[in-house]
Amino acid sequence: MSTSSSLPRTRVGVWLIGARGSVATTVVAGCAAVTAGLHRPTGMVTETPPFTDCDIPPLSSLVFGGHDTVDCPLPKRAEALAAAGVLPYGLPSAITAELAAADREIRPGAPTAGDATRTPEELIAAFAADIQDFVRRCDLTRAVVVNVASTEPVPTGTALPPSSLYAAAALRAGCPYVNFTPSTGLHHPALTHAAATSGLPYAGRDGKTGQTLLRSVLGPMFTQRALEVRAWSGTNLLGGGDGASLADPSAAAAKNAGKERVLTDTLGTTPEGVVHIDDVPSLGDWKTAWDHIAFDGFLGTRMTLQTTWQGCDSALAAPLILDLARLTARAHEAGLFGPLSELGFYFKDPLGDGPPGLGEQYAQLLAFAGRLRGRMRGGGEAGTAATAEGVGRGSDTQMDPQAEERRPSGPLGGHPSAGEGECR
Numbered sequence: 204m205s206t207s208s209s210l211p212r213t214r215v216g217v218w219l220i221g222a223r224g225s226v227a228t229t230v231v232a233g234c235a236a237v238t239a240g241l242h243r244p245t246g247m248v249t250e251t252p253p254f255t256d257c258d259i260p261p262l263s264s265l266v267f268g269g270h271d272t273v274d275c276p277l278p279k280r281a282e283a284l285a286a287a288g289v290l291p292y293g294l295p296s297a298i299t300a301e302l303a304a305a306d307r308e309i310r311p312g313a314p315t316a317g318d319a320t321r322t323p324e325e326l327i328a329a330f331a332a333d334i335q336d337f338v339r340r341c342d343l344t345r346a347v348v349v350n351v352a353s354t355e356p357v358p359t360g361t362a363l364p365p366s367s368l369y370a371a372a373a374l375r376a377g378c379p380y381v382n383f384t385p386s387t388g389l390h391h392p393a394l395t396h397a398a399a400t401s402g403l404p405y406a407g408r409d410g411k412t413g414q415t416l417l418r419s420v421l422g423p424m425f426t427q428r429a430l431e432v433r434a435w436s437g438t439n440l441l442g443g444g445d446g447a448s449l450a451d452p453s454a455a456a457a458k459n460a461g462k463e464r465v466l467t468d469t470l471g472t473t474p475e476g477v478v479h480i481d482d483v484p485s486l487g488d489w490k491t492a493w494d495h496i497a498f499d500g501f502l503g504t505r506m507t508l509q510t511t512w513q514g515c516d517s518a519l520a521a522p523l524i525l526d527l528a529r530l531t532a533r534a535h536e537a538g539l540f541g542p543l544s545e546l547g548f549y550f551k552d553p554l555g556d557g558p559p560g561l562g563e564q565y566a567q568l569l570a571f572a573g574r575l576r577g578r579m580r581g582g583g584e585a586g587t588a589a590t591a592e593g594v595g596r597g598s599d600t601q602m603d604p605q606a607e608e609r610r611p612s613g614p615l616g617g618h619p620s621a622g623e624g625e626c627r
Contacts, residue, residue, distance in 0.1 A: 215260040216346030217528045218334050218378065220369045222269025222309045225289065225443055225488050226351045226383075228280045228302075229517040230524050231267050232290055235301035238262045242291065246522030248548075248568070249529055257575045258536075259529040268308030268337045270330065270369065271352075277306040289488045289517050308337055314365060323363050330372030338376070345535055347528045348373035348380045350407075351520070353448035355386045367391040374401045379531045382407030383524055385460065385552065399541075404534040406527060406543040409551040412519040413512045414439060414478075414492035415462050416561070421508070422469025423560035425498060433505075434497040435466055436476035442486035445516065464552060468559030488517050523549050530571075537578035545571035 219227040236242045244250040249259055281295035281302055295302065310333040313326055321329075338346050350366055358364040363371065366386035373380040374397050382388035382405075389398045389405060398405060411419065414437060425432050467473045476495075492512040500506050527549055534543060544555025548564035558564055 213344040214264050214266050214341060215528075215532045216266050216268060216338055216341060216343040218337060218346050218348045218373075219267065219269035220312070220348065220350040220366070221271055221352030222267075222305075223271040223273050223275055223277060223280055224351060224353070225280075225284060225517040226520045226524070227269065227271075228277055228284060229289065229521040230351070231277060231302060231305045232281050232284075232294060232298060233521045234262050234265055234267070234525060235298040236291075236294055239298070241294070241297060244522065246519070247526055248522075249526045253569050254572050257533065257572050259533040259575070262525070262529075265525075265528070266308070266341050266343060267305035268310070268341075270310055270312035270333065272312040277302040277309075284488070284517070287487050289515055308341075312365075312369075314368075323368060326368050327371045327375055330369055331375035334372060334376040334378060338378075345532055346376075346378050347531050347535070348376075348378045349524055349528055350380075350382045350384050350386065350388055351524060352384060352386070353444045354384055355448070358387055358391070361393070363391055363393060367394060370394060371397065374398065374403060377403070379403050379535045380405040380407075381524075381527050381531055383410040383520065383527070385409040402540050404531055404539050404541065404543050405554070406531055406546045407550060407552075407554055410520055410523055411549060411551050412516065412523065413490065413514055414494065415465050415551045417492075417494065417510055417512060418462065418465045419469065419559065419561040419564070421496070421510075422466055423562065425496075426470055431499040432470055432472075432474045432496060433499060434475040435494065437462070437478040437492065437494045439478060439480045439490060439492050440483045440486060441480070441490035441516065442482065442484045443488045443516070460552070462551060465559060489513070489515050530575075533575050537575060543571075545574075 217230075219230065221227055233242075237244045237247075244262075248254070249257075278295060278299055281290060281298075284290045285292055285295050313321070313329075334346060334348065337343070348369070350369060352366065352369075355364055355366055358367075364387050366382070366384065366388045367390075370380055370382065370388040370391075371394055374394075380389060380403070385408060388408060390408065418435075462478050463473065490513070494508075494510045496508040496510075498506055498508070527546065530546060531543065542554035544553060544557040545567050547553030547555070547557040548561065548568040553564075557567060
């Protein structure tokens with residue numbers, strides 16, 4: 204089923220931070236496979252009936268690029284993922300042209316060991332120039348920057364961590380920003396003013412794909428049934444790049460903060476128990492998440508619930524990232540700006556004010572779909588009933604009638620310079 208409009212559309216960029224990782228490769232491969240009719244859009248919420256006629260960009264209009272610090276070409280990375288069972292057998296050879304095209308649009312990321320001489324301002328300017336060059340050469344209407352890089356440790360001091368440098372560059376380039384990781388991104392205090400005055404929509408953080416997805420469903424269940432949760436403990440076994448990065452206790456703490464916050468928000472209290480994250484390299488892109496929940500029933504009768512979630516991180520994350528890129532691009536086109544709290548359905552730690560339970564978040568997302576349906580291209584009001592009824596409660600997103608004309612200078616001042624080259 205296609206949710207896109209039959210009217211002509213120009214192309215929309217998706218600029219991925221961590222563009223040669225497993226998640227990003229699955230995003231590019233998945234978009235190509237669904238566009239070509241090779242596979243169904245399983246897991247893509249935007250391809251379900253409630254999003255029909257929301258005028259979100261069709262998958263065929265998306266153009267991919269990004270930053271990464273590694274140089275493994277996307278076709279080779281896709282072959283490795285197919286060998287591991289993450290991508291369907293034979294898919295990389297069927298979409299070699301699409302993978303190669305995206306790979307040509309990937310630029311070197313930073314900071315690396317050799318970047319000690321470049322200041323944060325120089326890095327931000329360079330990243331922003333890469334993004335604007337991508338938009339210009341590929342003749343894109345707009346581009347959305349999405350962070351899918353490995354989790355970084357919680358920053359100390361005032362220096363901007365890499366995720367925040369990329370986020371600042373997105374604002375500098377005039378692009379909406381989505382943080383699908385628990386890394387700092389726009390949460391850094393130095394970027395608060397820049398984000399608030401950018402005139403851009405942004406969303407995040409930390410995609411809700413497995414264990415926390417279950418928690419956001421089960422937490423409200425216990426609360427609504429008046430069952431007292433005494434303890435909630437969990438274990439995550441995973442490999443791949445994320446497993447290696449989360450072996451760092453500081454990075455694991457950043458990841459667990461969102462998992463714990465969901466329980467606190469849905470239960471109204473913080474139960475005993477912690478989540479242990481173990482790096483098991485042999486698991487590769489697969490993970491097992493186990494939860495043990497101890498709760499009291501009527502007359503204090505003690506009971507337990509155990510859950511086991513076994514899944515593939517990249518296959519779980521990729522459809523959500525495509526959803527988020529399309530919805531955020533459409534919000535930008537409609538003249539919305541500020542935190543997109545209506546997209547909390549997708550995140551462990553959503554921006555803005557919104558409900559913590561998955562059911563309520565889904566209702567808010569549907570209201571957002573109605574809001575987009577009621578907006579004409581370019582930010583005008585369509586005057587439909589969906590506009591009045593589709594605005595979700597607690598929304599922080601605002602309407603900006605001049606969003607198309609304004610291009611913010613971004614954080615730390617300055618403007619990026621246009622690059623050279625030709626989009627293929």
